[in-house]
């Protein structure tokens with residue numbers, strides 16, 4: 413049967429799908445009349461208002477196999493949902509079939525071998541909570557509610573990237589349900605070319621039902637330094653930041669956030685909460701008691717003319733990873749744009765600061781300090797591309813009134829355009845937005861790498877069943 417790009421699943425087809433799934437399917441078949449439909453069709457970004465025809469909420473690898481088989485048999489390219497954080501709403505398709513992995517969030521930790529097994533529907537917080545009691549972490553993102561499925565398969569950057577590399581660099585093996593319904597194990601020695609492709613190639617090759625990650629010793633406490641700056645002092649602080657950041661050891665991550673509204677975080681004095689402020693955050697990625705860490709954090713806290721600075725030591729899993737959850741809560745209208753920074757020159761800083769001082773929407777401009785271990789892995793060793801950048805920019809904008817959509821999206825696009833002289837080639841595939849589909853090849857590292865990915869795709873998903881994603885077309 414040929415595959416349609418947007419099939420409508422009606423009541424009749426839903427009944428047929430339920431019948432085809434049979435008694436072996438232990439999950440839920442959720443159509444528009446199901447009590448959970450309203451909740452299961454919601455994703456992080458309220459701009460995404462899709463109504464799938466049927467959501468198959470899976471509880472096991474067997475359920476996923478059954479779901480993939482009915483999708484294929486009925487010519488329905490499935491969307492795959494883990495944490496629902498895809499910025500452009502790829503977790504769902506209008507009228508289509510969604511494979512929802514939220515019933516597969518189990519995590520087991522093999523502390524002796526520093527291995528972590530995580531179900532394909534886990535959120536980052538599930539992994540953090542399971543690893544913390546063992547003094548371990550799996551390097552992942554910057555908050556707890558993002559899905560490990562989408563994040564890890566697209567790369568995965570976060571607080572520990574400088575020290576340990578990307579989340580996909582920690583893959584030991586993956587259990588994968590192919591378009592054919594076959595379940596395979598993928599690792600450096602089993603299907604090695606597919607293993608290469610899964611490290612950055614996104615959800616193009618099948619549904620990962622189980623990740624096995626290499627974990628690292630850390631914590632449970634993390635030392636953090638925070639300094640806050642009034643708008644008039646922001647450019648000076650960022651100039652010092654740009655000068656110092658290339659000199660830092662990889663045991664520290666240093667990041668900037670130009671916030672329109674400073675939330676009442678633990679280190680923020682009440683008189684500064686709610687103000688437009690620049691925040692610099694330095695995180696020591698080693699032993700929180702190490703005097704070298706304390707000294708460096710103090711030094712970074714002191715740059716420029718901070719309105720306030722603070723050092724704190726807090727549990728990584730229980731506190732640090734949850735600090736941003738509230739700020740990026742589900743259900744607001746979001747528009748994000750990522751750009752790799754080639755040169756954080758004075759003029760770029762001035763342009764950024766001028767935008768931030770006047771932006772009418774809610775949100776923040778983030779400068780994320782990366783580099784370090786990300787660049788230890790050669791560019792052609794994984795599908796993930798453009799490892800070389802030290803600084804990444806992210807515009808994370810939000811609002812609630814749909815009437816503002818066009819204006820606020822246009823403003824964000826314009827500032828990213830204005831910054832072009834200082835941004836480099838490539839874009840993070842996990843941050844590609846709905847209006848950047850012409851950059852998919854660039855996100856996958858250019859035509860040569862994209863063609864190699866296309867050959868892997870042809871071998872494992874020749875009909876392009878998994879196409880509701882940043883798609884890699886099969887090429888023979």
Ligand SMILES: Cc1cc2nc3c(=O)[nH]c(=O)nc-3n(C[C@H](O)[C@H](O)[C@H](O)COP(=O)(O)OP(=O)(O)OC[C@H]3O[C@@H](n4cnc5c(N)ncnc54)[C@H](O)[C@@H]3O)c2cc1C
Nearest residue numbers: 494495496497498503532553554559561562563569615620
């Ligand atoms: C608030 C927020 C914070 C973020 N923070 C970070 C961060 O710190 N670091 C970072 O690197 N990125 C971050 N991102 C980007 C994030 O990596 C992507 O949005 C990613 O797609 C989210 O994954 P998800 O599982 O939550 O998304 P979903 O929308 O559920 O899935 C997105 C896509 O991933 C694929 N997919 C998901 N699970 C599986 C699976 N088990 N098997 C096969 N395919 C699968 C599917 O193609 C699916 O369409 C953030 C995004 C948001 C919105």
